[in-house]
Amino acid sequence: MSQETLRIQKISGHAGSVPGEDTQRQYKVAKLIDVTTCIGCKACEVACVEWNDMPFHETTFDNTYQTMPDTDWNYWNLIRFNEHQTADGTLMWLMRKDQCMHCAEPGCLEACPSDGAIVQYTNGIVDFQQDHCIGCGYCISGCPFNIPKFNKETKRVYKCTLCTDRVSEGLEPACIKSCPTGCLHFGSKEDMLQIANTRAKQLKEHYDFPNAGVYDPPGVGGTGVIYVLHDVTNTEAYGGLPQNPHVPWTVRLWKGPLKWLGNAAMIGGLLGLFAHYLRFGPKGREEDDLQPPQGARP
Amino acid sequence: MSQPDQLLPHGRVLRYAFHERAWHWVVGFSYIYLLLTGLAFWSPWLFWIAILLGGAPVSRMLHPWFGIIFAVGILQMYRMWSKQMHFEDVDRAWMQSMRHYIRNEDEKMPPAGRYNAGQKMLFWGFEICMVLMLVTGVIMWFPEYMPRNVILFLRLAVFVHASAALLTVGLFLIHVYMGVFAERGAFGSVIRGDVSLAFAKRYHPGWHREITGQPASPRK
Numbered sequence: 001m002s003q004e005t006l007r008i009q010k011i012s013g014h015a016g017s018v019p020g021e022d023t024q025r026q027y028k029v030a031k032l033i034d035v036t037t038c039i040g041c042k043a044c045e046v047a048c049v050e051w052n053d054m055p056f057h058e059t060t061f062d063n064t065y066q067t068m069p070d071t072d073w074n075y076w077n078l079i080r081f082n083e084h085q086t087a088d089g090t091l092m093w094l095m096r097k098d099q100c101m102h103c104a105e106p107g108c109l110e111a112c113p114s115d116g117a118i119v120q121y122t123n124g125i126v127d128f129q130q131d132h133c134i135g136c137g138y139c140i141s142g143c144p145f146n147i148p149k150f151n152k153e154t155k156r157v158y159k160c161t162l163c164t165d166r167v168s169e170g171l172e173p174a175c176i177k178s179c180p181t182g183c184l185h186f187g188s189k190e191d192m193l194q195i196a197n198t199r200a201k202q203l204k205e206h207y208d209f210p211n212a213g214v215y216d217p218p219g220v221g222g223t224g225v226i227y228v229l230h231d232v233t234n235t236e237a238y239g240g241l242p243q244n245p246h247v248p249w250t251v252r253l254w255k256g257p258l259k260w261l262g263n264a265a266m267i268g269g270l271l272g273l274f275a276h277y278l279r280f281g282p283k284g285r286e287e288d289d290l291q292p293p294q295g296a297r298p
Numbered sequence: 299m300s301q302p303d304q305l306l307p308h309g310r311v312l313r314y315a316f317h318e319r320a321w322h323w324v325v326g327f328s329y330i331y332l333l334l335t336g337l338a339f340w341s342p343w344l345f346w347i348a349i350l351l352g353g354a355p356v357s358r359m360l361h362p363w364f365g366i367i368f369a370v371g372i373l374q375m376y377r378m379w380s381k382q383m384h385f386e387d388v389d390r391a392w393m394q395s396m397r398h399y400i401r402n403e404d405e406k407m408p409p410a411g412r413y414n415a416g417q418k419m420l421f422w423g424f425e426i427c428m429v430l431m432l433v434t435g436v437i438m439w440f441p442e443y444m445p446r447n448v449i450l451f452l453r454l455a456v457f458v459h460a461s462a463a464l465l466t467v468g469l470f471l472i473h474v475y476m477g478v479f480a481e482r483g484a485f486g487s488v489i490r491g492d493v494s495l496a497f498a499k500r501y502h503p504g505w506h507r508e509i510t511g512q513p514a515s516p517r518k
Contacts, residue, residue: 015342070446111456113339114354134354136339137441141452150442155355250453254460262464263341269468273475280402283480284500 004168010120012112020122028124029167030189031176032196033097034228035238036203036212037183040065040079040095044175044184048077048099051163051174071098073149076160077175080239092230096238097175097184100147100160102126102224107247110255111142124189124224125164130156144220144245162224192226199228219246303509309495311509313487318378322488325371328364329470335361336463362439365431372428379421382412388504389415409503416476423469430462 008020045067049056054075059068066081082094106126109118117132118139128139128148135155139148148157163173171177172186185195196214203212213232216222227241235241304312314322335357338348348354391408392399392415398406399416407414413421434455437444444452477484483497498506 013342013345015345113342113345115342115345134348134358136358137438137452138456140441140444141449141456146446146449152442155359248453250450250457254457258457258460258464259341262460262467265464266467266471269471273471273479276400277475277479280400282482283402283404284482284497 007122007168008119009122010106010109011116012109012118013115015115022122024122026122028189029162029187029224030124030192031102031162031173031225032185032187032192032228033225034183034185034196034199035094035096036199036207036209036228036230037181038079038095038097039181039183040081040093041180042067042079043178043180044097045075045077045079047174047178048160049075051166052076052161065093065095071147071149071159073151073158076100076158082237082239084237094230094238096227096241098239098241099175099225100126100162101145101220102160102162103144104221104223105247107142107144107220107251108139108148109142110247111138111251112136113138121164123167125162125167126224127161127164128157128159130154130158133157142248142251144242144248146240189222189224189226196226196228203228203230215241217242217245219244305509306492310492311495311498312491313493313498314491316491319488319491321371321374321378325368325375328368328371329466331364332361332368333463333467333470335364340460340463362435365435369428369432372424375421376425379413380425383418383421385415385418386411389418392416404500409507410501411504412502412508414502416472420469420473424466427462427466427469431459431466434459434462 003024006020007024007026008018009022011018048054057072057074062069064081064083065079067078068075071078077097077099080094080096080098082096084092084094086092102125104124106118106120109120109126112118113136114132114134117129117134118126119129120126133156135150135157137148137150137157139157140150147159149159150157163171163175166173176184176186185192193214193216196216200212200214203209209230211231211233213229215227215229215232215235227238229235229238231237235243306312331351334347335351337344338346338351338354338357339361345354348357351357388408388410392410395407396416398404399414437452437455438459441452477488481497481501483493484501487493487497495506495510498509
């Protein structure tokens with residue numbers, strides 16, 4: 001059995017038990033992005049495209065320092081640029097590295113109907129398996145971060161893998177490797193949280209950012225990508241980072257109550273109709289209709 | 299081309315003309331494909347159906363096209379039958395006596411016309427659910443074109459599509475049960491087109507009176 005299979009913790013659209021669940025001793029990994037020291041150089045964007053051998057395509061220039069309007073099926077990592085004015089009138093250039101957040105409770109995996117198209121490894125990485133993807137786009141509706149992107153030619157969905165190929169070989173993701181300022185860190189979630197909290201404390205106490213803090217949203221069970229922000233009370237300013245992301249309520253309602261209600265109704269309906277036939281039988285005998293009793297013209 | 303309600307020899311009457319039967323099966327077969335592939339996407343425990351039908355990506359590709367066929371068929375049914383499906387006083391009375399119908403005490407039922415209230419509910423249920431599933435289905439067909447700021451539409455579409463589909467499953471189960479198992483002779487009416495006058499008198503006394511001109515006497 002391959003190590004990869006044994007390291008699978010959750011499988012999308014899967015009936016029965018998960019072969020790798022709790023069989024491996026692995027710590028959760030995390031990527032730490034210190035937004036306060038990002039200079040927006042885009043080295044991570046290039047490294048991502050390079051390492052994953054993705055073709056570049058023409059993009060739209062919108063007069064900002066942002067490479068393209070949104071991430072794409074072949075562009076998993078994008079520095080979102082936002083010119084932000086604080087309450088006291090100070091102008092700030094906010095640069096946020098946007099990519100898959102590798103949620104502990106992934107909405108994409110929850111919504112996916114295809115067996116094995118999305119897996120979560122024991123180390124926390126959420127990975128799409130395009131060979132099992134059916135192109136339904138349910139993951140797009142399930143993601144609170146607008147990450148899965150559809151390829152119209154292959155009819156499959158793509159996103160950041162957190163360089164699971166590199167990580168499984170003991171290497172850090174390509175974006176981390178390329179960062180010149182050291183604003184990107186990679187390691188165990190525990191270590192990354194510690195570094196992040198220390199940095200946030202520093203920003204509060206020495207840099208006049210009283211609202212500085214760590215972004216590790218509990219609504220999705222915490223994420224495998226955490227941010228240090230100057231102001232955690234206004235995450236939306238960082239290129240639309242949701243303040244309190246959740247698996248969408250429509251997905252929860254659909255995969256929760258609707259599913260059980262629907263299953264109960266369908267199975268109950270079948271059993272009920274069968275029971276009705278046993279108890280009451282057919283309404284009339286066709287023989288009577290075909291050969292009416294003599295003298296009783298219909 | 300034959301006309302419906304035409305009296306035939308051997309005490310039979312033509313209930314469904316050829317084009318009505320044909321459209322019924324356009325809807326029937328497309329619905330069964332949609333049901334099977336839809337169930338595969340509904341539950342991991344039924345995902346094997348999609349594999350049996352040529353693989354899940356193929357099912358995902360064909361499901362919307364069969365949906366279009368289904369929608370056209372249901373629309374055609376609206377054109378053919380909607381005038382006969384208006385709820386009338388006898389239908390309201392029929393609904394109130396439904397417990398007798400369930401117990402096969404058909405002689406205690408108010409005289410239903412060409413369609414009883416249950417059939418009318420089936421008709422309108424499928425019409426409404428078809429519109430819901432068509433609108434939401436088109437949205438889900440092309441998730442890549444849904445702008446992010448209105449992603450709620452896609453999320454709602456997935457939920458409404460599944461809910462409406464579940465309603466049709468209930469209607470479908472009862473419809474198949476009534477047509478194939480409970481009312482002997484009903485299945486033949488959508489295959490060969492005709493039913494016996496006794497069938498008409500037993501289940502649709504109002505209709506029987508219309509086509510024979512005889513008063514509807516209660517069944518012995």
